[in-house]
């Protein structure tokens with residue numbers, strides 16, 4: 131007997147959904163629960179449908195009890211809630227159900243979509259209106275620290291979030307080195323648009339995922355659905371576009387999607403590690419189109435920005451980090467914000483674990499390896515050049531066979547510094563000093579150490595050289 135529905139039940143169901151939405155919050159609701167429909171009441175059982183097996187299992191295990199309690203609150207005669215997979219309305223295969231689930235579900239969803247034959251129940255209709263996107267909760271505009279190097283990119287991102295598809299800002303092309311905030315800004319745009327007044331649909335994915343979805347669609351002969359789904363969104367965001375370099379078919383597909391969306395007045399946001407003009411291996415016509423909206427770069431961070439980021443993160447984590455420690459991190463870890471964050475997190479974790487405050491000493495101790503890895507790399511050539519300069523010699527004297535004391539001693543100093551300031555092995559250092567034996571280098575190192583201990587003037591000289599090379 132098919133489950134029954136009535137006007138009253140529909141009203142109960144609407145209230146239950148509303149309650150759940152209030153309880154779990156909008157994001158979680160949209161991710162997991164939005165697609166629930168009520169099939170009806172079958173005796174003591176409320177039957178709820180979801181489009182995929184994955185969603186059914188998830189909702190069952192995470193919200194099953196709550197759903198039952200809410201139903202009982204509405205109608206005490208209902209004792210069970212049964213969640214089923216809706217039978218597909220059309221026989222046409224469409225995109226994998228992984229699309230409807232957030233990041234954690236990705237591997238399963240992808241594997242299923244790549245499998246040659248999928249169970250019929252996975253071929254549920256794709257939600258037309260919304261691709262549920264796994265967005266990182268931390269990556270919002272509120273948590274993005276603005277400074278000189280990123281203020282332009284930030285302003286462009288804000289602008290696109292406020293008014294998608296405004297002339298001059300479509301596409302928005304964000305580029306910059308690793309860990310400078312591209313993904314953070316993209317997620318921030320997506321959050322802002324999703325939370326905005328107008329109901330706009332946003333699809334965010336990495337270029338890599340775009341490719342896998344495209345390949346999956348090809349395999350399951352559902353490229354039409356792939357195209358339609360993508361072309362139905364209001365905002366398409368593709369992260370790390372450089373991944374498409376050399377992937378001609380995927381590029382072609384992206385190009386068509388891109389054109390279709392822009393023609394319909396939809397917004398495109400793309401990120402990459404290089405500007406459009408440097409994307410060798412991306413077709414010219416695509417490169418041209420990518421560059422014709424707004425191109426904004428995230429520059430390498432400055433000391434001031436790194437310091438502000440650390441302050442913001444420490445405040446958010448509600449931990450006391452001495453100014454000296456932040457200065458140390460901001461000075462030493464200069465390449466990328468992700469590493470900077472990682473270092474801070476380590477300090478905080480360490481302090482929590484041992485119940486001790488963060489101090490400059492503990493920072494040195496805990497971050498020993500990180501700080502070392504970020505020490506300025508000095509090359510052997512640089513050492514040879516500086517030492518030669520200092521002792522008024524020619525650079526060639528560093529590698530020559532001359533043994534005169536005025537040449538041999540500085541050469542030994544240079545070897546000593548090479549041993550201490552680089553990661554090179556003794557044989558390698560020997561090779562770079564005119565093909566000398568490693569025992570010669572060893573001798574130089576111990577001779578210079580002895581002299582440093584005996585002769586204050588000499589020690590000062592070496593210390594000065596060392597300082598010049600290190601800073």
Ligand code: ADP
Nearest residue numbers: 273274275307308309310311312313314467468
């Ligand atoms: P990218 O995508 O450019 O490689 P991400 O956006 O993943 O870099 O950023 C790396 C990490 O650094 C993230 O945790 C991000 O939150 C953080 N981050 C980068 N720039 C900023 C910033 N200006 N303010 C706050 N956090 C930042």
Ligand code: MG
Nearest residue numbers: 312313314369
């Ligand atoms: Mg990124």
